[in-house]
Amino acid sequence: VAGAALPLLDVAGVLAGAARWGYLALLVSAACVAADRYFGVTSGWMRDVATAQAVQRRLQLLQFDWASENVREVLGxxxxxxxxxxxRCLGVLRRFSEDVTELVRTETADWMVEFRVGPAPMGLQSSVAGGGRPDLGGPQGRLALPPAGTRPNMPRQRPPEPR
Structure with missing residues (x-):
C-alpha cells in the first residue's frame, strides 16, 4: 500500500520526494513475497492449519462416537x-488412533518428500490457491510420493498389530 500511495502523494504534490520511498517499499514487498515463496513459509503454515483442522474433525467424531456408546450403556x-x-468402546478408540496415525504418517511423508526437494518450489504456493497442478503429480500441489511398493524411510514406533 505504501509503495502505491507514496508515489501518488508525490505526484499530487502533498509529499515531495515520497516517490523514492514508495519504490523502495515496492521493492521490499516484492523481496518479502519472493522469500516467502522460496522458503515455503505460507504453504507450510497452510498445511499446518489444514492438518490441525483434520485432527480436530477426527476428535469431534471420536467424542460423538464415545458419547453414543455411553448412551447405549446407560440405556441398558x-x-x-x-x-x-x-x-465396541475399544473399537471406537482403535479407529480414532488408526485414523490419526494415518493422517500423521501421510503428512510426515509429504513433508519428507517436500524437504528432500529443498526450498519450496514456486508451484506449491500458487497451486494451493488455484487447485492442484498436474505437473507436480499430487493433490493440492504436493509432490507425488515415491512409486508404489516403496515407502519413505521412516522408523516404526512399534511393531504392527496382528489383525
Missing part, C-alpha cells in the same frame, strides 16, 4: 454383554 445391556460393550 440391550445389545450384548458387558464384554461386547467394552469391545
Amino acid at each position: 445391556p440391550a445389545e450384548g454383554t458387558a464384554g461386547e460393550a467394552a469391545e
Whole structure:
C-alpha cells in the first residue's frame, strides 16, 4: 500500500520526494513475497492449519462416537454383554488412533518428500490457491510420493498389530 500511495502523494504534490520511498517499499514487498515463496513459509503454515483442522474433525467424531456408546450403556445391556460393550468402546478408540496415525504418517511423508526437494518450489504456493497442478503429480500441489511398493524411510514406533 505504501509503495502505491507514496508515489501518488508525490505526484499530487502533498509529499515531495515520497516517490523514492514508495519504490523502495515496492521493492521490499516484492523481496518479502519472493522469500516467502522460496522458503515455503505460507504453504507450510497452510498445511499446518489444514492438518490441525483434520485432527480436530477426527476428535469431534471420536467424542460423538464415545458419547453414543455411553448412551447405549446407560440405556441398558440391550445389545450384548458387558464384554461386547467394552469391545465396541475399544473399537471406537482403535479407529480414532488408526485414523490419526494415518493422517500423521501421510503428512510426515509429504513433508519428507517436500524437504528432500529443498526450498519450496514456486508451484506449491500458487497451486494451493488455484487447485492442484498436474505437473507436480499430487493433490493440492504436493509432490507425488515415491512409486508404489516403496515407502519413505521412516522408523516404526512399534511393531504392527496382528489383525
